[in-house]
Amino acid sequence: MSQPPFLAVTAVFAVMLGVSGLRALGHRRFDSALVHLGCACVMAGWLVGRVAERAGSPEHPVTGAMAMIDGDESDKLWEGAYLTNFVGRVPFSVRLEHFFVERYERNDSDVDAGREAPVREYRSRITVTEPGRSPYVVNVRVNHPVRIRDYSIYQMSWGQSTDLSGRPVTYTVLQFIRDPGLSVVYAGFVVLFAGLLLFAVRVFRVREEKTP
Amino acid sequence: MMIKLTLQGGLIYLTLAFFLAAAVALWTRKQTVGRGFWFAGFLAALASVAWRGVNTGHPPMQNLFEFFLCMAAVLWPLSQETRWRNGIDTDLQDACLGLLILFPAGFVFSEEVRRLPPALQSPIFIPHVASYVAGYVMLARAALQALPLLRASTDAVRARQADAASRQTAVIGFLLLTLGLLLGSLWGKVCWGHYWQWDPKEMWSLATWFVYGGYFHYRLKNGLRNPKALGMLLWLGLLFVVLTLTWINLSRMFSGMHTYA
Numbered sequence: 001m002s003q004p005p006f007l008a009v010t011a012v013f014a015v016m017l018g019v020s021g022l023r024a025l026g027h028r029r030f031d032s033a034l035v036h037l038g039c040a041c042v043m044a045g046w047l048v049g050r051v052a053e054r055a056g057s058p059e060h061p062v063t064g065a066m067a068m069i070d071g072d073e074s075d076k077l078w079e080g081a082y083l084t085n086f087v088g089r090v091p092f093s094v095r096l097e098h099f100f101v102e103r104y105e106r107n108d109s110d111v112d113a114g115r116e117a118p119v120r121e122y123r124s125r126i127t128v129t130e131p132g133r134s135p136y137v138v139n140v141r142v143n144h145p146v147r148i149r150d151y152s153i154y155q156m157s158w159g160q161s162t163d164l165s166g167r168p169v170t171y172t173v174l175q176f177i178r179d180p181g182l183s184v185v186y187a188g189f190v191v192l193f194a195g196l197l198l199f200a201v202r203v204f205r206v207r208e209e210k211t212p
Numbered sequence: 213m214m215i216k217l218t219l220q221g222g223l224i225y226l227t228l229a230f231f232l233a234a235a236v237a238l239w240t241r242k243q244t245v246g247r248g249f250w251f252a253g254f255l256a257a258l259a260s261v262a263w264r265g266v267n268t269g270h271p272p273m274q275n276l277f278e279f280f281l282c283m284a285a286v287l288w289p290l291s292q293e294t295r296w297r298n299g300i301d302t303d304l305q306d307a308c309l310g311l312l313i314l315f316p317a318g319f320v321f322s323e324e325v326r327r328l329p330p331a332l333q334s335p336i337f338i339p340h341v342a343s344y345v346a347g348y349v350m351l352a353r354a355a356l357q358a359l360p361l362l363r364a365s366t367d368a369v370r371a372r373q374a375d376a377a378s379r380q381t382a383v384i385g386f387l388l389l390t391l392g393l394l395l396g397s398l399w400g401k402v403c404w405g406h407y408w409q410w411d412p413k414e415m416w417s418l419a420t421w422f423v424y425g426g427y428f429h430y431r432l433k434n435g436l437r438n439p440k441a442l443g444m445l446l447w448l449g450l451l452f453v454v455l456t457l458t459w460i461n462l463s464r465m466f467s468g469m470h471t472y473a
Contacts, residue, residue, distance in 0.1 A: 001410060046408065104327045122330055142330035143403050154405045155330075177405045185407060189394045196387055199428075203383045 002050040014043035031198035038192025041184055048181030061088030065156055065175045068096040068124075069163070077176055090176055091149055092130040097137065099124050099158065099172040122155050124172045140174060150178045216323060220267065223260035224318040227253050227284060231310040238304040250303050253310065254288030261285050268325075277321040279342050283349055284314045290353070298357075298377035305356040309349065336399040340392055344417075347388030348453050351424070354382035355450040361443035371439050378446060379431060386424045393417055413459050420452040 021036030056062035064077025064087035073095035077087040104117040122142050129135045130148070138146045145152045156175035163169050216224065230253030237246035261281050264272040272278040291306040328337075358378035360366045366374070396414070401407040408414065427445040436442075 118327055118329060120327070120330070121333075143334045145402060145405070152405065156405070175405050182401070182407075186398075189397070193390060193394060196390055200383045200387055203380055 002053060007047060007050055010043055010047055014040045014047065017043065031195050031202055034191050034195025034198065036195075038188045038190070038195055041188030041191055043188075045181040045184030045186075045188055048184060049179045050181075052178070052180050056088070058086070058088035061090065061176075061178075063175070063177045064088065065173050066094070067171050067173045068094075068099075069169045069171045070096055070098050072096050083173070090151060092128055094153075094174070095127040095129070096172065097125040097127055099170055101158065101170070122158055122172070124155055124174060126153075126174075150180070151176045152178075214319065214322075216318065218323065220260065220263060220323055221318065223256060223263055224281070224314060227256040227260060228311060228314050228318055230256055231307045231314065235304060235307040235311065238307065246307075247303060250288060250291075250307055253307070254285065257281070257285040257288075257310075257314075273342070274338060275325060276341060276345075277317055277323060279338070279345060280313055280317040280321065283345060284310050284317070287313070287349075294353075294357070294377055294381070297380070298373055300357065300373050300377050302353065302357060302377075306353065309352060309356075313349065331403055334399055334403065336395050336402070340395040340399055343388045343392035343395060347385045347392055348457070350381050350385030350388060351446075351453055352450055354378045354385055355446045357381055358443040358446040361439040362447075364440075366439070371436065375431075375436055375439060375442060378442075382424065382427065382446060382449075386421075386428070389417075389421060389424065393421060413456065416452065416456040416459055420449060420456055423449040423452050 017036045018040035021033050021040060024030075024032035024036060053062045061077050064079050065083055066074050066077060067083050068074065073093055075089045075091075075093040077090060079085050079087050100121065100123040101119060102121040102123070104120045106117045124140045125137060126140060127135050127137050128148055138148075140146050140153050140155045142155045145154045147153075154175040154177065155172070157173035158171065159173075160168060160170050215221065230249050234246050234249035234253055237249055261272055261278075264278055264281055272281060287306045287310045291302045294300060294302050355378070358374060360370050360374040361378070396417075397407040400409065400414075423445065427442065427449060430445060431442060434441075
């Protein structure tokens, strides 16, 4: 979906929405103006993100992941189903202190009775080394990404495998994403929703007569 | 499918019985009896929400089961509001909707508080789903209120009433639908790293949003010149809602981001 023709079509739609937003502004129809400009904003922000993705380079990658076992340290991002394609290096390095898989308590009363309890939390405790700063420890959890420089780090996946000597190991997969268009998208969300609120108020102002 | 043999379950089944009695009475044009049952159903629904709060010791808005209980309890006030604001009677429609909403609470959802997997542990979970459920209820009400627009025999006054009522209900539904979409997108970014993934359910929701967007554009451009088209757009929107909801079940067969839903 980030092929140039598709991006071009999206850009045309975004411009059309922007134009109708500005025309509505000219007619002092503020609800319509905000809704259309908000939509244009969301699409423009999405485009910025996709263009940045295409412009990503090994020196300044946009998105990639690293699979790590306890003790690994890296600044290299990879992609592909088995994370075999090198993408680039992030401007800091990450060392996995420990990957935690915590489960709920076993119990005998609910749907999980007699089975292993469901997972409560996946957590990668990492030490981050940024140039010009002393190393610090952060936890990356599902639903709690960590932001370092322009990158958000996500707890993406995990699994079990064996190392070279055949011992079982648990690995974690951390995903790194940089999206320069994100704030534009979020701004669009706010503008769009504000416009819809104004529109709703307008719809409710129109009173129709009741039957006697 | 399960029967709840608890006080909570009893209150839900009592509500369902009142709603059913109200629907039958109103359908057979016994207005007074029907309205009585409809109000009794509201009291029973209120009691089941209150009991849930007392029994669990937290406000009953923390999982889907509780949210469906609450939705059943707001239908009566909504039908009163529509009568007061638009002068039309939606008791029968709302009683039927009440049956539809309470059915999952009574027979499908578990009363137990589920232990959530990490992906669902988010403060956005309930607002995201609640916006959609409440939005879908309002959009279903809008489609039902638009029924007179589809009949050729409807006179101008009735058509204006039905149009005003359905449009006002639809705009609330549309706001909630938008909120659900935006919150979902925000949550997607926090949880999966992307605010838009071309997931089938995302695309169905967006398509639904476009249909209602089309309805509001059509209404603004053409007014009430073609009431039938307005009614049909609202029903088309509801069809998309049904398709999106069906996806929850279909997603067990096809993989997608929303498979745990």
